[in-house]
Amino acid sequence: MQNQSRTFEISEIASWFGPYNVQVHDNPYPFYTYLLEQEPVRYLEWHNMWVVSRYEDVNRVLKDPLFVRENRNAMPQQQQEEQPPQSQNTPWEPVNNLLDNWMLLRDAPTHTRLRGLVSHSFTPRSMERLKQNIRSIAEHLAERMAEEEQPDLIQSFAFPLPVIVIAEMLGVPPEDREMFKEWSHTFARILEGGGDQTPDFAEQSIRAAVEITAYFRSLIAERKVSPREDMISDLLAAKEQTDALTEQELIATCVLLLVAGHETTVNLIGNTMLALLNHPEQYARLLENPTLIPSAVEEGLRYESPVQMTSRLASVDYELGGQTIRQGQVVQVMLGAANRDPAQFSNPNQFDIGRTPNRHLAFASGAHFCLGAPLARLEGEIALTAMLKHYPQMHLADAAPNWRHNVLFRGMGTMHVR
Structure with missing residues (x-):
């Protein structure tokens, strides 16, 4: 059973934070139940890392500015000052030049500045302007699925929808979108960390960083000469501001928006549809009452969180759950476990599209x-609306979900339907 509680051996816990293991990761929920019930704040000696799983603790770590993203901000002041400059002359320089400029991995004030320059593109007014275009894209993709002999909801619908949307926002020409698929998957694995970093993957990562940097540098050069109505042109127009993005920051931000803007949304759409098709009574309920679509999206985010975990560094010695986290130690917060915490959600292992309240942490905090x-959220709601409209009798054709082999991001590689 999905919520069955059992004891996990040390070796099993260790394997959880290594390369993808089908037996361990395809169904993470018994492991989450174990953490929540028995070891909500657990220290892993071999990683010098803490694992935090309860909703209250996860939310606390995410909101407390004493937990940081940058290594140097987790060091004592004297140690920070003694740090030698980071060497740029390494094979990983193309990758580091991108990651070092991702707001996702920076603290204030750099994070605040980078986020502030991009945030206007995601306001409610901006979303309202995008709504009709997203509907048109979703309708076109849904209609095209009907022409396939064995439709794959991921490859034919859930993947292209957010890719087209974010590409149009950035100003990427339609003929270039297919290149983004491998680039994005590669950076998703880079974010996952040390579990699967073989020499071949290192070479792939460096090549992807070089290629995507060159691509966006060329696109930025075009927009400097011929601005259009897209995000890159908007950000370039702000170049007179004292806090404007440098070219490297702009390139890195485009890459981040590409990866984050599609990896998570593909999973949101696919995971929510999987849950609905695995719970036909909920699918029937949604068909009968489409006003529950926004609520169904929120429950999909909670029930099968697109991002399963994220990390922070303690900048001071910190007491949490009766344990002392030492300054500089990594804290891995388990979003997927927090979203199944019975202290926060009644019947947490039940998929309920009418769940309220539903203050999940799928988007962190x-x-x-x-x-x-x-x-x-907007893409998820429009996607569900299109699926219900075109395929009210949809059923799964696969015997079991084909989960992608990524520990950080939870989503399917394929999902064949009838």
């Missing part, structure tokens, strides 16, 4: 609350 959450 605090200063790093997902900037693109309004866009992801």
